[in-house]
Amino acid sequence: MISSTLIKSIQDVMRQDQGVDGDAQRLSQLVWMIFLKILDDTEQELELMTEGYVPAIPAQYQWRAWAGDEEGLTGDDLNDFVNNDLFPALRKLSGGTNPRTLIVREAFEDSYNYMKSGTLLRQVINKINSIDFTVRADRHQFNDLYEKLLKGLQSAGNSGEFYTPRALTEFVVEMVNPLLDERVFDPATGTGGFLANAIDHKRKQVKTADDEKTLQASIRGTEKKQLPHVLCLTNMILHGVDAPTSLRRANTLARPLRDYGPGDQVDVVVTNPPFGGVEEPGIEQNFPADVRTRETADLFLVLIIRLLCNGGRAGMVLPDGFLFRQGVTTRVKERLFKECNVHTIVRIPPSAFSPYTDIATNLVFFTKGEATKETWYFEHRIPDHLKAYGKTNPIKASEFDGVRAWWDNREETDQAWRVPIQTIKDRGYNLDIANPNQQADPAASGLGSAxxxxxxxxxxxxxxxxxxxxxxxxxxxxxxxxxxxxxxxxxxxxxxxxxxxxxxxxxxxxxxxxxSQEGEASGHDIVKNLRSSLSKATTRLLGAVNFTTEPEEPIPATWAWARFGEVAEIASNLVNPGSYQDAIHVAPDNVEKATGRLLNCRTVGEDGVTSANHYFFAGQILYSKIRPNLSKVVRVDFDGLCSADMYPITPSIDVGYLHGFMLSETFVTAASTLANRVAMPKINQKQLANLFVPLPPESEQKQISxxxxxxxxxxxxxxxxxxxxxxxxxxxxxxSLKDYKRQWTDARYGTVDTE
Structure with a gap:
């Protein structure tokens, strides 16, 4: 049996090693070793059970050969073997008859041995050797320890984003109910929590050896980061998947949406996509213009809609921000509700992911192939004996028994309410809809309470x-x-x-x-460079400018003042809107003043645009030249048309840096001062081009952005x-007032004892 202190004792040994810095590296170090141990234990089983079985790894690199003997390699000899022989060999494995070989090579592409002491490394190896993954009890108990390891290390840098509480993954899978032969996909697997629960759910339907093959062939997943990918592979092997070759290390969003065809479609998607993140530049170009965005959760949702076959089902975790966010997210939600039946949204209290984040989340369930007619909401509440979830009081699977009982017999209660699609449309697809059946006393519920x-x-x-x-x-x-x-x-x-x-x-x-970084080009160098390559059109806009007349505001010595026209092109690309009826249309009214946020937009056809508009491109800044005091400026990550009352701007410097400066009081005051006309102040191209912009070195531009x-x-x-x-x-x-009033007595004049 495995001691519950095993993981802690391994970590304690690693903490003594000077090469391992922080929990993230300890987790990474532990994972590749556990991966090789699990692989070798299961390989030995397969060698006994399968005649002519060819191991995935050459004999000298199998765990049993170099790590199995507790008195074997240690010290510098062990470290030398791991660093200069084992890792290079595993990274160069070529494909053979065993599909596991490629899995091993992929797992070790970006894995590292952080430990400097071969003696301490041997101590860790010997502790791992105490687990026999061929023993069912050990494997089952290690599953629980493995999950605790993942959960306990959520604060370890980026590894914190990979874990979803088991109670949530289990409930989502149960409600989506994948059948044995249905293809299940997680486009952002993390450590594989959803897929592990899908395997457990399907295994209850397995009756024969062929059924088991069907199950293993039906599980698919993709993860772009190395550490969670190896964690996921390990998790799948622990859950009895012999060769998880359908789990790929890749960015699901990096492939153009149009390239996903019928062969890529699946029956079920269960996932907790990363949210609040920003994808690498250019990824949004893989998506249609009307849904291009830098918000990863939105892009994943568009992809999921595409990947589901007709009748396919999905259950996913989405943040509260998705419910009320506008702009591109509104169009994503509109697409979702038109192409799918969003039948249920389970609202989860903010502390469910505590203590690692207090972001409120939602479990969104939908079926592709039929537009939504109504959506049911269910408010999951914190148990009465708790004030909030936390590390010592995590959310539990049993707490979903209420929604399980309600699921197939739906009726409105103080926790459940129904919203027709017309209400959702009238709200502009703002899905942050309060519970209308909330109990009068908010203290009686987990949400809307003290x-x-x-x-x-x-x-x-x-x-x-x-x-x-x-x-x-x-x-x-x-x-x-x-x-x-x-x-x-x-x-x-x-x-x-x-x-x-x-x-x-x-x-x-x-x-x-x-x-700034030592030795990099200063703002003065950048300005000099930009001035040497100005276009003739920009030179005409700038005219005979005295470059020494600069603002008095103090800036660092490594910064320089530049003219707006030197750091950005004020584009003009007027087109006839008749040819762009389906393009997104942005007008000044679609931009929130002073915040840089894009509000809900419609298409050119829906707005009835007839006069010439500017065609703009993803990566540009749109600036309203009307009433510059309102500071209506927005970055766009999609192509479309904008009103002729706006300037599409193409920066030559960091786009986030310039966008932020255009929101600043310094810029707004300068632009407002130059604007002509009284009734409708307006800044023209020449005035805008000659405004000053403080320009730091490139690294500082990125920091500020x-x-x-x-x-x-x-x-x-x-x-x-x-x-x-x-x-x-x-x-x-x-x-509280109602409670107080209930305590009043009906005392009438003349009935009160005044003595």
Whole structure:
């Protein structure tokens, strides 16, 4: 039997090694060793059971040969063998008759031996040797330990994004109910939690050896990152998949959507795609123009719709932001509801993934082939004895018994409600629909209660702490130092997110929040380079400019002032809209003022556009030249048409950096000052081209771009949380008042004893 302290004892040994830095590397180190041990144990079983079986690995590299003897290789000899013989050999394995060979090669492409001490490495190996994966009890118990290992290391850098609580994966798979011969796919497998549950679910239907072959052939998955991919392969072998060759290491989104054909379609998709992430440049070009975005969850959803066969079913985890987010996400949701029956959304409390994140999530279930007529919501609640989920009180599978009982006998309750499709359309596909059957006393439920208020306040505190750390620099962020110091008080006042945004932009474009790299080209070098390659059209716009007349605002010595026309092309590409009826149309009204957010857009045909519009491309910035004081500027990650009242702008510098500066008070004030006309102020191309832009070295442009992307995401979430907090305070206050009123007695004048 395996001791429950095994994993901890292995980690304790690794902590003594100078080469292993942090939990992420400890996990990576442990995984490749466990992978080889599991592989070798199962290979020995196959050698006994299968006549003429050819092992996946040459004899001298099998675990039993170099690691099996507890008194064998150790010290420098062991490390030398692992680093200079074992790893190079496994990375060069060529395909043979055993499909496992290619799996091994793929698993070791980016795996590393971080341990410097061969003596400590031998101690770890000997501890792993205490597990016999051919013994059913050991394998079953290690499954649980393996899951605890994954869960316990969620805070280990990027590895935290890979684990979904087992209670959620189990429930989703159970409700989607994959049949034995149905193809099941997870396009972002992580460590394989959903696929492991799908295997367990299907194995209950296995009666014969052929059934087992059918099961193993039906499991598919893709993961782009090395560590979770190897974790997933290991997980599949632990769950009895002999050769998980249908699990590929790749980016599912990297293939153009149109290239996925009938042969790629599947019956079932179960997944928790990464959300809040940004894909590598160009990935969005693999998708139709109307749904191009940098939000990975949206792209995965579009892909899933494509991959499901007619009648195919999906269950997936999506963040709350997906429900209410507008712009491209609205069009993704519209496509989903038109092509699929989104029959159920189970709302999960914010603490379900705690303590690693308090993002509220949703389990979304849909079937392809028929448009949605109505959607049922079910509100999963935290048990009465808990204030919130946490590391010591995780969400449990048994807590879904209520929704299981309701699933096939649906009726409205205080936890369940039905929303017709017309209501969803009327809301612009904003799916963040409150429970209309909420109990009068919000304290009686897990959501809409004092408990939720505690969670919301905690989330607000985490965001404000992030801003405090970000904006409390060695250099005073004058003029708003007192604002940061009193941020908790300021949060009770209107306009706090606008103030935070302005302060963030102020610090970013004064060079207070970034640092240049030693030896890189300065802003002055970049400006000189840009000026040497200006087009004739830009030169005409700039005219005879005195480049020494620069703003008085202080910037770092490595920065330079440049003209807008030197760092970006103000494009003009007027086209007849008649040929672009299905293209997305963006007008100034589709851009939220001062935030850089794109609101809900429609097509050219739906907007009834008849006059010439600019054709714009993904990667450009759209800027409203009308009323520049409103600061309507947005980055686009799709092609389309924009109003002639907007300028499509192609930056020669980092697009995020320039977009952020165009939102700053410095830029807005300068543009507003130059704008002509009183009734409808407007800035022309020449005026825009001659505005000044502070230009840092390239590395600082990227730092500031990433910083602003994070800051703007925090601000959007903070807006939502502050609004929710206000709603909760009112609800709780009303509930308390009702409780107080119920205690009143009906005392009439003349019946009260006044003595």
């Amino acid at each position: 408990d939720e208020l505690t969670i919301v306040n905690k989330s607000i505190s985490e965001i404000t702490s992030g801003f405090y750390d970000l904006l409390t620099t060695d250099t005073t962020l004058d003029p708003s130092t007192s604002f940061i110091s009193n941020l908790t008080t300021e949060l009770e006042l209107p306009g706090v997110t606008a103030k935070l945004r302005n302060l963030l932009l102020f610090g970013a474009y004064r060079g207070l929040l970034s640092q 990433a910083l602003l992307e994070q800051g703007f995401a925090w601000l959007q979430e903070l807006d939502r949380l502050l609004e929710r907090r206000a709603q909760l305070r009112i609800a709780i206050s009303d509930s």
